[in-house]
Amino acid sequence: MDITVRELEHAASRLRSAHLSRPSQADVVAALSDFAERWREPSYPFRRSAEQLTDPFPFAMVMVSLDALLESLTPERLWAVIDSEQMRGVSGCPVVGHVIAGNTPLLSWVSVIRALLVGSTSLVKLPSGPAAAWGHLFHQSLADVAPKLADCVALLEWPGGTMDLDIALCTNADLVMAHGSDATLLSLQARCPGQTSFVGYGHRVSFGLVTAGNGVAEAAAGFARDALLYDQGGCLSPQTIFVEGGWPETTDFAAKLAQALAEAVLLYPLPVRAASAASTVREARLLASMEEGARLWSDVALRWTVVARSQREFVPSPTFGVITVQPLATLADLPEAIAPVSAFLQGCAVAGDVHDYIPNASYVCRPGEMQAPPLSWRQDGQDVLRVLTRGRQHEDPRL
Amino acid sequence: MPNALLQRIADFITHAPAQDADAVFESLALQLFAKQYALVPPYRRLCDANGVTPETVRRWQDIPAVPAAAFKAFDLSCVPLDMAAAVFHSSGTTGAAASRHYFDTEGLSLYETSLRVGFREALPECPPKLWALMPDPAAAPNSSLSHMLGALGAERFCWDADAALAGALTELTEPVMLFGTAFAFVQLFDGTSKNWRLPEGSVVIETGGFKGRSREVPRDELYGLFEARLGVPLAQCHSEYGMSEMASQFYGHGPNPEKRGPHWVRTCTIDAETGEDSLPGTPGLLRHYDLANWNSVLALQTQDSGTLTPAGFILHGRAPDAEVRGCSLTVEELWTSRSAS
Known part of the structure; x- marks a missing residue:
């Protein structure tokens, strides 16, 4: 339900009070660990509620990311994240305003968990639409596990771009962490007064890489999953896959990827495409058919499209399951191939072992793991926890 | 020596046959398709991929359409590019993302014929004095709109808050x-508080959108401003709907979203989900077949949604993005970001 400016100000005021009596860092770690343990139980009521969610994505999709996140929430791993940035006993800003992007169900979880780990409270603007349900499930479950932690979180909803509420959020938070397009981030940053810090996470692209001599079928299955999850709409969704070798290797892998997509799509059902997405996919297919030498594989339901292209440079995608497969003569050519998008690069999955060849990628993994980053993932190359202390870092005896 | 097909198309444009217009249109469309299939390699590849050739097509509706975005990605020209007499770019975009519509000498001549006849048929009662609120063709050689207004005989082009315009209108x-x-x-209205009362019989024709060049004004409000600020009654206000990828134009009356095209253009609507014709009376993506697209491709698939009417179509605008978007950067955003950086 949409809120008013007054309600937002009231929520911020309540969070400032909660911040004064917030749990210690050790208590937060213990509570989050307990939270994760319960979510791993198939019979946990909140998990069972999550399993019923189908919009914007079915549970089968979100589960891949959820399982990875829960794996990160053990005491050992949480302390490891804290210590990796020397954040033990360091307090973040009292009130963090979170602006969560549209179709990433677990983004609010990750963003709030990070704030909790440094003792910050969270004023969260949830996405408009069904993805908000995931945020509410998180909060309700947190209240079930650790009521005092839940008191450090306020979830709010309003249509993106509502000026008075955006301004109120920026004014009432000490730091705003926002996810969205460049235009959204610029608009929000402009609304932050001088005393409010701003951290923006923009839209990004990711890609895959198959090196010579690696298990092509296994890589294809992994990339099929990576691309289908979240309908290829995530910043970690592969838009193109480079195949080390020439045209025969490229088309061979493209055919295997198409086969893998045809099988994997059955595991991740989505409703019939809306008109705008359907026309985007159809257009992408028509354009591909006009390219000299390009080869195309696709399905009737418009869920996936594979285009083998001979271009050397990264080929971006309109998303909605449209993936390019392109040759890479040698691994040494990779920096040049991804140069056009290097400023927007997020992640890369590699079938092989060539991590040194991936400049600017904040997340490098195996095929099939792209949508399963751990909590320690340095999104956009930024610190996980330290960003929450911008301008306000100090020792806190309670932490 | 003029091309025989070109001449027949020009004759069809200038003299609509009283009988068998559909049959003549179909015959001309199929012949033009055969020419473009033979001479535009990217288009031929699209047709071949769909198993369509001039030998297999019997109806104009079966001629494969290129997406409008193909004019950004490919050079769709029947003649080598160095033989092009003009190239028009899409507005609102820059650099590599702009559409490029090439016209050879014959195509440019046909384009000018079609725009004059189309304008005259759509707006027969307009006064001869024409002023254009846009750059003149010399200043904007790649603007199809400026070229069109030049061909229509505009005597004055006013652009970038032409300070003299306010006085001249008075x-x-x-x-x-x-x-x-x-x-x-x-921009004209926002630049001054002056109200005008243009001489009786004056006409306003608006086209295009706002493209971030001014504040956005709802269409009804804009037409209210024509009446309130210029003194031009709603009955004398019209709209033009065109695109750089298409040689012909559509016209509408006032803020009414119904647009009508000339007799050498046919329009159908496509169900985006099925790729088939929309059911009668239901919205679909507009697909135009324009005989004046001589040098490129006559069949154009747009991303604009519309509903067919007996006389034309109701324009709904760009198909709404019903999908909830994530944090992935798409092709369009990437172009925009790279152009801005």
Whole structure:
């Protein structure tokens, strides 16, 4: 339900009070660990509620990311994240305003968990639409596990771009962490007064890489999953896959990827495409058919499209399951191939072992793991926890 | 020596046959398709991929359409590019993302014929004095709109808050036809508090959107401003709908979203989900077949949604993005970001 400016100000005021009596860092770690343990139980009521969610994505999709996140929430791993940035006993800003992007169900979880780990409270603007349900499930479950932690979180909803509420959020938070397009981030940053810090996470692209001599079928299955999850709409969704070798290797892998997509799509059902997405996919297919030498594989339901292209440079995608497969003569050519998008690069999955060849990628993994980053993932190359202390870092005896 | 097919198309444009117009259109469309299939390699590949050749097509509706975006990605020209007499770019985009519509000499001549006949048929009662709120063709050689207004005989081009325009409008003593982009009109109105009362019989024709060049004004409000600020009654206000990828134009009356095309253009609507024709009376993506697209491709698939009417179509605008988007950067955003950086 949409809120008013007054309600937002009231929520911020309540969070400032909660911040004064917030749990210690050790208590937060213990509570989050307990939270994760319960979510791993198939019979946990909140998990069972999550399993019923189908919009914007079915549970089968979100589960891949959820399982990875829960794996990160053990005491050992949480302390490891804290210590990796020397954040033990360091307090973040009292009130963090979170602006969560549209179709990433677990983004609010990750963003709030990070704030909790440094003792910050969270004023969260949830996405408009069904993805908000995931945020509410998180909060309700947190209240079930650790009521005092839940008191450090306020979830709010309003249509993106509502000026008075955006301004109120920026004014009432000490730091705003926002996810969205460049235009959204610029608009929000402009609304932050001088005393409010701003951290923006923009839209990004990711890609895959198959090196010579690696298990092509296994890589294809992994990339099929990576691309289908979240309908290829995530910043970690592969838009193109480079195949080390020439045209025969490229088309061979493209055919295997198409086969893998045809099988994997059955595991991740989505409703019939809306008109705008359907026309985007159809257009992408028509354009591909006009390219000299390009080869195309696709399905009737418009869920996936594979285009083998001979271009050397990264080929971006309109998303909605449209993936390019392109040759890479040698691994040494990779920096040049991804140069056009290097400023927007997020992640890369590699079938092989060539991590040194991936400049600017904040997340490098195996095929099939792209949508399963751990909590320690340095999104956009930024610190996980330290960003929450911008301008306000100090020792806190309670932490 | 003029090309025989070109001549027949020009004759069809200038003299609509009283009988068998559909049959003549179909015959001309199929012949033009055969020419473009033979001479535009990217288009031929699209047709071949769909198993369609001039030998297999029997109806104009079965001629494969290129997406409008193909004009960005490919050079769709029947002649080598160095033989092009003009190239028009899409507005609102820059650099590599702009559409490029090439016209050879014959195609440019046919284009000018079609735009004049189309304009005359759609707006027969307009006054001869024409002022254009846009750059003149010399200043904007890649603007199809400027070229069009030049070909229509505009005697004055007013652009970038032409300071003299406000005064000139006051001094008018004979009716004028003001043809401009929506944002140019808004800039004119926002630049002064002056109200005008243009001579009786004056006409306003607006086209295009706002493209971030001015504040956005709802269409009904814009037409209210024509009446309130210019003194031109709603009955004398019209709209033009065109695109750089298409040689012909559509016209509508006032803020009414119904648009009508000339007799050498056919339009159908496509169900985006099925790729088939929309059911009668239901919205679909507009697909135009334009005989004046001589040098490129006559069949154009747009991303605009519309509903067919007996006389034309109701324009709904760009298909709404019903999908919830994530944090992935798409092709369009990437172009925008790279152009800005």
